[in-house]
Amino acid sequence: MNFEHVAGKERGKITLYALSTCIWCKRTRELLTALGVSFDYIYVDLLKGEDRTKAIEQVKHYNPSTSFPTLVIGDKSIVGFREKEIREAIG
Amino acid sequence: MNENFSEPNDSEVDELYARLDREAKQGGYFLNPDVEFVKGLVRGLLINERRYGYRACPCRLAADDKQQDLDIICPCYYRDADLSEFGACYCALYVSAAVLKGEKEPSCIPERRQPFMGRAAKPGSSGASPDAAPVKLSVPVWRCLVCGYLCGRERPPEVCPICKAGRERFERFI
Known part of the structure; x- marks a missing residue:
């Protein structure tokens, strides 16, 4: 599975599971970029076969409803574009 | 795909x-x-x-x-x-x-x-069983699962006149 890496300030491991067509996912990615933190993201809808199954399993682990965006910050997960929560979690 | x-x-x-x-x-x-x-x-x-x-x-x-x-x-x-x-x-x-x-x-x-495992074949489906119809109807009643539009006719419309959902998204309601 190839995550796209965005370079920035180190705030621990930040992973964004997103859909390429989803506007809330786009807003989440833009917020992380604006905050200037280092993070990895992946568009699950563009994955195929084993990569897709694996990514879905990972999302399910943090968010049983497998909805997007699912943002994982350390061991905390934030489902949906929740700006206030995201800002607080990143600090 | x-x-x-x-x-x-x-x-x-x-x-x-x-x-x-x-x-x-x-x-x-x-x-x-x-x-x-x-x-x-x-x-x-x-x-x-x-x-x-x-x-x-x-x-x-x-x-x-x-x-x-x-x-x-x-x-x-x-x-x-x-x-x-x-x-x-x-x-x-x-x-x-x-x-x-x-x-x-x-x-x-x-x-x-x-999530998929917990989903009914037709989510949102609330239609009564056709056998449980309280009165004998001359035609069945179909319900649009998107907007709730009801109509009485032999088959659901090809396209919902309210929300434009296709025929496959209707359920038999009564």
Whole structure:
């Protein structure tokens, strides 16, 4: 599975599971970029076969409803574009 | 899944946007007044139409199987409940009158759709069993699973006159 890496300030491991067509996912990615933190993201809808199954399993682990965006910050997960929560979690 | 499709261009996005706006108004629904936001979603709908063959919700992961995704073809089966409870559908493509007037802000809302394992074959289905009909009807009553439109006729309409959902998204209600 190839995550796209965005370079920035180190705030621990930040992973964004997103859909390429989803506007809330786009807003989440833009917020992380604006905050200037280092993070990895992946568009699950563009994955195929084993990569897709694996990514879905990972999302399910943090968010049983497998909805997007699912943002994982350390061991905390934030489902949906929740700006206030995201800002607080990143600090 | 078709991966070799051309990206929708601006005029295709504008065309579908205009159509959805017109159809929403005709049916008593409203698109989000943030036009650029809506056009982003419309682009996603066009991409999904080319990718899967149907306009799957751009904010949900489609299964690439129309039967499994019938509930999340836009407008989805969850739109009306989300509009009533949160003032917007899951994507915020459709909004309530209060949001339209600026009395309320649309925001990110929880997913109402059940994960696949817990989902009924027809989510949102509340139709009575045809055997349980209290009176003998001359024709069955069909219910649109997207907007709740009811009609009495031999077969459901090809297209819902209110929300434009296809025939396959009707259930027998009585």
